[in-house]
Amino acid sequence: MRIDLRLGLSIQVLVLDTTTMRDKRKLDDLKIVLYYSGKVIIGEAFLYFVPFVVALFRGEYASALDFIISFGFAMTIGSLLCTVCVTNRKPSWTHGMVTSGIVWIFSIAIFALPYWLSGHYSSYVDCMFDMMSGLTTTGLVLIQDLDHVSDSLNMWRHLLTYVGGQGIVVLALAIFYDNSGTGYSFYVGEGKDERLFPSVTHTAKSIWKISLLYLVVGTVALMMTGIFEGLSVGRAFFHGVWIFMAAWSTGGFAPMSQNVLYYHSTAIEAVSFVIFIIGSLNFALHDAAIKGDRKEIWRNLETRSMITTLCVLTFFMSWGLQKFNVYPSLMALVRKGFYHLASAHTTTGFMTVYPGQLAKEWGDVALLAIIIAQMIGGSACSTAGGFKGMRVGILFKAIVQDAKRLLHPSNAVVNEKYSYHGTRTLSDSQVHSAGLIVLMYVFIFAVAAVAGCMAGYPVIQSAFESASATGNVGLSTGVTSSSMPVYLKLIYIFNMWAGRLEFMAILASIGFFGSFFTGNKRKRAKEASL
C-alpha cells in the first residue's frame, strides 16, 4: 500500500500557485470552479431519494413534498451552473481546491431547504448552521422540538452526517468523476490526503465500500441492542441506522433531544462507543485491517498517539470529577465522565448528560480535559475532526528528536523514526506543516472563544463551545441555541467549515477570490503609471 503522507504540506504549494496565477486569472477560472460545483450539487441532490422513500414508507406526505421541492431546487441550481459555466478546460490543482471549499458553502445554502420547509427552525441561518454542523460531522444543533421531527427529516439529518463524514466531494468523485490526476486536488481539498489506491476514484469508492460494510454491521448491532432494550422492531431499526450514522461519522446527531441519554442504556452506550472509536480511525487503517495487516492497528503512530492522549486525559478528567465528587459511583464516572471524554476525543459529540450539567457540575479541570480532547480529535483521513492525533504524534516525535540532537555531538545524525504503514523517517517539512495546521486551529479557536465571551458567556463555556465547533465535535454546555447572537452562529459556521477542510481549501478560496480584486488593482495601477 502506498500512502501520500502530505499532512497539509500542500498549503505551501497552493499559496505559491495562487500567487503566481493571480495576474492571469480570468473569468474562465471561475467558470471551472462553478461548473464542478454544479456537478457536485447534482450528485448530492440524488441523496433526497433516501428520505423521500422513508417519507412515503412512513406516510409522511408533507415531508415527501418538501423533499420533492428541495430536489427540484437543487437540480435547478446545479443544472444552471453546469449549463452556464460549461467549459472544456481541465481543472488545475487550485481549481480543485477552491471547488472543494466553496461547494460546502453552496451545499449548506441549497440543501438546508428541507429544514426550512419543516418548520422546525426560527431562521434560515439556523437551518444553514445545522446543515454545516451535519455535513462537517459536528453535531451542534439549533433545531427546535427535535422530539417531534418526522422520521424522513431525521433520516435526512443523519444521512447528511454520514455523507459529510466520508466527504461530499468524495461522494461525487466516486460517482461522477473521470479517472484523471486532477481529481486528487478535489480529494485533498476536503481534508483527506491519503490514497488507498493509485486512482483517486478507486480510493473514493473504497472509502464508501468500507463505510457501507460498517453500516450493515453497526446497524445490526445497534438494532439488536435496541430490541433488547425494549424498542419495537421498526423503531429499533431506524434508531439503529441513525445512531450508527452519527457514531461512525463521528457526527453526534441523535433522533431525540436528549441525545444518547434518551435510551438510558449501558448496552447502547457501549456499542456506540465501539462504533465511534472505529469511526475515528484512518480509512487507510481500515483498509489495512480488512486486507489482513491487523498488526498495523497497534503499531501505527496515530493509534499510539490516540491511546496516549486518551489515557492521560482520562486521568485528569476522572481526577477533576472525583475532586468535586460529581459522580458517587465508578459506573457513573465511566458512563458519564469517560463516555463524554471518548466522545470528545473522537469528535463524536454524543451526550449522556444535559448541557447544563456539564457547565454547572463538572468543574474546570474536567471541562479543560474535554476541551483539549476536542481540539486533538481523531485520525487523519477519517470522519473525525480536530487537528488529529497524527500531528500530535509528529510534534511529540519532533520534540524528542530535538532533545536528542541537543544531547548528541553536533556532527551526529539524529533521525526520529515512526511507524505509519511502514517505517518512516521524520522530516522537517512534516513537522513544519503539522505545526502550522495546529497553530491555525488554535487561532480560530481563540477567535471564537473571544467572540463567545463578547456575547456574554463565561470564559470556560465560550472556550468549550469554540473547541466543540472548531474540532467538529458537537458537545455543548448550553451556549449553542437558537437564541445566541447571529454573529456567533456565523463564526461557529466558519469554524466548523475551516476545521473540517483543514484550512487548505479555505486559504485557496480566499486567495482565489481575493486575486480578482488585487489583480484588478494591479492592472489599474499599471495602466495609471503608463
Added chain:
Amino acid sequence: MRMEAQHMRQLTPTKKTALVFRGVVAEVIFSLALGALCVLICALVFQFKFSF
C-alpha cells in the same frame, strides 16, 4: 499496492469474507481494549482518590 489488489482478487469469496470479518473483529477488539484501559484508569483514580 497493485500486488495487494491482485492478491485480494485471487482469493475465493469465502476467504475474502473471512479476511474482512477478521479485520472488523480486530478493530472491535482494539476499541474494547482501549475502553478497558481507560476504565481501569478511572477505577484507579476513583479507588485511590489522588489529590495534589
